[in-house]
Amino acid sequence: MMFQTASYTGTKAHNYQLVIKQLRALLEGERNRVANLSNASALLNQFLERINWVGFYLAEGEELVLGPFQGLPACVRIPFGKGVCGTAASEKKIQRIADVHAFPGHIACDAASQSEIVLPLLKDGHLIGVLDIDSPEKDRFDEIDEQMLAAFAAVLVDYL
Incomplete structure (x- = not known):
């Protein structure tokens, strides 16, 4: 499959709509979880500006285990309820954190990270x-x- 990136010249919302369209094209006909998560993280890494890490943690028992990602090596296991990722997992709610250093129990996998968004x-x-x-x-x-x-x-x- 040949994949071409779009030109992101519209509004922020429009550009996201293009990325979602690209995601559908990447995933169409593929059911392998690792392949789909890998392509999704690569797509977001290519699209998003001013980020230093994007990826997935997968639920396993009562913890999250590192999945496909783009960026520096990361924490491998995060218990539910710990840090931003563990909180998003335990509460099943999006966590949008403007300053991770102000978040109680923040887990600093990369000291360069200042803000974070985690979506269950x-x-x-x-x-x-x-x-x-x-x-x-x-x-x-x-x-x-x-x-x-x-x-x-x-x-x-x-x-x-």
Whole structure:
């Protein structure tokens, strides 16, 4: 399959819509979880500016285990309820954190990370894992990022 990146010259929301369209094209006809998560993390890494890590942690028992990602080596296991990822997993709610150093119990896998957004991946109410994106800038993620990344995650979950 030949994959070409789009030109992201529209509004932020429009550009996200293009990325979601690209995600659908990448995932169409493929059911392998690792392949789909790998391509999804690569796509987001190529699209998003001002980030230093993007990837997935997968639910295993009462903890998250590192899955496909783009960036520096990361923490391998995170207990539910610990750090931003573990909180998103235990609460099954998006965590958009403007300053990770102000977040109680933050786990610093990369000292350069300043802000973070974590989206739980839920299928029929069951936690599959989380999408984790870190930025070296404080307050990097806004409401549009949150809404559009939630839409991205929903499309991805359909293929997991």
